[in-house]
Amino acid sequence: MSAEVIIGDKRLEPHRLRAAILGEVHARPFRALATPARVLHFAFDTVGEQAVEDRRALSALCVRRGIAPPRPTDKHFHITFGGTGLRWEQHSEFTTYTLELPGDPALSPFHPTASSLATPMTLVAQPGPVLVAIDMQLMADRPDRLAIERHFNRPSLAVAENSDGTAVYGTDFLPDPDGFVRILVLDRGLGDERAGALVQRLLELETYRTLALLGLPKAQELAPSINRIERRLAELTNELQQTSSLADNNRLLDELTALAAELEAGAAGSLFRFGASRAYDEIVHTRLRIIGERKVGGLPTWSSFLARRMAPAIRTCTATEERQANLSRKLARAAQLLRTRVDVEVERQNRDLLRSMNARTRMQLRLQATVEGLSVAAISYYVVGLFGYLVKGAHDAGWPVDPTIATAVFVPVVVLAIWWIVRRIRNRHIGKEHEHEV
Template structure:
């Protein structure tokens, strides 16, 4: 068989093919205790955030004398002997999943006193202050369903539970208990090989992505109050537009002032979109993952108990609808501000056109006055030039008479006056025509 030449590969072929296997689930067989932490990047993004998460993982591995993964890795798994650790780095957070076996004879309500959190160094946990977004304990146990001891596990009476994946039961209240962790009980009632790891991973992803999705709710409330203020100012501005006179004398100043106000409103709204647009988009994406993971549970109702899907639809879905509504409201308000801005610019254009029209009318009036003045000046210039020419001709006639020529100077001047005046006028007309052709 001929070997495949690896140089034929596209540069992205191998990493893209490995992407499907980059986050494998853990192999879990009950009874098992699982502690899960989702640690946010602390407001950072990009390489600096990933570097901080790799640093945390490196310190944890160094405490146990284990080599940490390379800087570019986004997944790590290692068996430390007394416990196993799975680490994943995501866009906004990293997860640490620690598992350890439970004693078979241990009751469900006692299992949460033996969680593998105790294996993690206290000094290392102290570094996570202010960045833990989700923290959960999971007890994966074997046995038949017994709901009588569940109230001792959960501090709230309202539980969500269902039969999942045709071989297990899931119980939780999705509440943070007094120890700071949410709790999940999974009963293995005959799951096939490897199903336990898949089920635990889906449950933990539901909890993690549920909390990450809810990050958009505080932003939605803050943005909603700011949108109320912007809408009130826009309404006041629109009322002012209706009452504003479009007279050329005062309209331009009023419209310019209104245009400056709506420009500031548009800038405020744009800043809101830039500050919170990603958060709303991320919440929508996280909520989509939560719904997908719930569908993968293939829940079957336990009579008298709401399913996980019903619990999320009643509690999480309204919060996500609030985020979606605020995001849609931002977009709608942006369109309204843009429409109002266009209307204002149109009104400013109309006022400017009215001003230009009045300026042109005044220019036409001045041009007409200049034309009349020019005609008057031209008439006077014809008379003046004709007067001087006739005077010169008079001197010439007198000189000719003195020389003995039979000329009557007075009669000759009387005859020449209209001829000279006509000649001067024609000469001026010819000059005007030449000037007009040179300007063209």
């Protein structure tokens, strides 16, 4: 499919995704199917490398039979060998193989067995664990045909006709002895195109129904952990009201953090599964609306049957996801409250510590003032002593100086001068410290 737009001789450069977007509309088209027919449908879990290996195995099969293999970008592929058609489709987390075989109007429904007809599947290695195995029989409706309900388990039977009554289809959603879920479609004038469309929609219904229910085991697995976290959160909240010490608050905060980590680990592991279950459930309901089911006699339709059997499982997944989200918010609020209490307690301790430091600082200032006074006295003593030696030397040299009087007069001058110098040095240092603090 060309993504270019041509105007005269000019080609417009397309967006890099235009071809993919245009091709998506035509992905997995319906194939015409002549009545009678037998369709065997398989869906395998293929995540990561399994999908790559599966594509490689299919390509190898095509090469062995001289058929062009699927391109790396192909998501669906159809080949025919003998009288059997094989349709391959690759999805985000699963891959489907569909065998289309001609039916025999002389045979009873589901004869021969599906296991005896599915031998072409052995030509390709199993791509992953099997999720879906469907045995669908498309037959022309005749008055002498056995009633559809005789081929299924009556308590689980779901039967409906399409919007214009040209087909009746039924199943009991139960695996047969070979593990296949049987679906019987009676053609009342569908035509090949509409028969192919209806068959594909019914196959998708059963496939997406199975995939949607994969979320239920995950929800059941997470339920005990969520219940335990909810109970412990209630206990921790009660303890929170009765404790006030920093050690107890830190202990409670550590436990709340551990519970939150456990919850988030479970939520992260189930995020994709629950989201996929919702998406698949929506696809199931979309397919049912497209078919436009109508009741047949007093039998339940597929829509009503799935509403009773499937909807509770989807609600369980949704409720589990909501419980995880609500519990996460509650844990976050409780943890925030505890952090606030811890912060307040730490600030109170810091305030007491600062108060103690202020007291010690005042004591240090008093000691410093005492030491300062002693320093003035000591320095003055040494300066006066030097001055005394000076005047004694001058007196001995014949100068008219009395050493005793000169020393006595010099003492107060020296004390005042040294006190002023020491005070000025201290004030200068204090001023610099204030400047750095500002």
